[in-house]
Amino acid sequence: MNAARACILALVLCWAFAASADVAVPPLTGRVVDQTATLSSSDIATLTQRLKDLELRKGSQVAVLIVPTTAPETIEQYSIRVAEAWKIGRKKIDDGALLVVAKDDHKLRIEVGYGLEGALNDVTAERIIDEVITPKFRGGDFAGGIAAGVDRIIGVIDGEKLPAPESRQSSGSSGSIENLFNPILIFAVIIVGAILRAALGRLIGSVATGGVVGVLAWFLLGSMALSLIASVVAFFFTMVAENIASSNGRGGFIGGGGGFSGGRSSSDSGSFSGGGGSFGGGGASGSW
Template identity: 60%
Template sequence: MAVVAIVACVLFARQPSQAETRVSPLSATAPGVNIEIPTSTGRVVDQTATLSNDQAEALERKLKDFEKRKGSQVGVLIVPTTLPESIEQYSLRVANQWKLGRKNIDDGVLLTIAMNDRKLRIEVGYGLVAVLDDLSAKRIIDEIIVPQFKLRNFAEGVSEGVDRILETIDAAPVPATNTLHGSELPHK
């Protein structure tokens, strides 16, 4: 996936609640060794239990419905860390491996959040950069996601950020949904 992206350092504190269960975080790797890319099990992959099951399922349904209607594929990945890689490198590797977006249209978007690193990034396929450009992505991060994260409203920040991404894509002409997909994301 060829991409244009925006990255932000998020100023929020992340401390797991006592009721929170951690989902097998990726182990640390030696310097210079890239961490493994998680398998795409759907449109939402949360390795940190930041989202409850209900929140993740609601987001999954929203993204599935959008993809059926509009054709563009949007994914959300929440990981503990991307280190030793930068979030830019890691997000690009994930977007390429997951093959987000339709082949020859490149209309995929990936919202990557590294909770322990306090960083997030929106990767945008070239087919959408005229609509969801760097400035638009920066505004979504700075005006929607980060303010919620600072209040420790992580699920709301993710959901509202995704809503704005979808609204932005929805406002633009994108090829019809009957265009062949580059890959089919697994459906839950």
């Protein structure tokens, strides 16, 4: 009997502990994390692109989190935990901002990093919540409220003088690498390679094609490393082009069953992470 009572008491205590446990901080899977399915995929894609553009332009990071509830914590306690875990904003510049919406609680908060507290101060954050976001929330337009709030936050950050983003160069390199695999450039390599190979022979024609492509890549991309990569790829591609054409005789290299396709994801999952920014509790909260 005593054993049964002890088991029941243990179960009750475990249930009470679970009920009072803090809401877990979700992983940072993108600039917009919606755990309530409030936003459509197109809404998330649009917000993500705006926030990407901001980071490329100013270096500052802004993220949006929508959760059902923050209970038993207040939204202030929860949002600072999220900010400390995600570390939005650049290290030592601390130019991050976080918009947290607790949908079932009818609460929201703008958490502001140290480096933005001069421009996105408590009064400004409160006005954005009261004048821009919550009026739309009261009408059930959550996507519109979040979008308008993000736009206003971006506008404030754009007006703040911040150190230039260091990621601009690396972003350019990433874009340059993508340009190497542009379908038009690949088609041009095929044509040039075929002409030089027919005129000069397989080996010399391949070398000449690699040289031409390397010079062109250097002129367009301004990177010695990328031009060398392009040159080597063009050389080997031209060397084996005849074999590829033969093995794809029925479908053709361009028109084969699989074909070449590319696209742009509407999410930055896996490619976005906080920059090490710090938060001190600045910002504002609101309700609707």
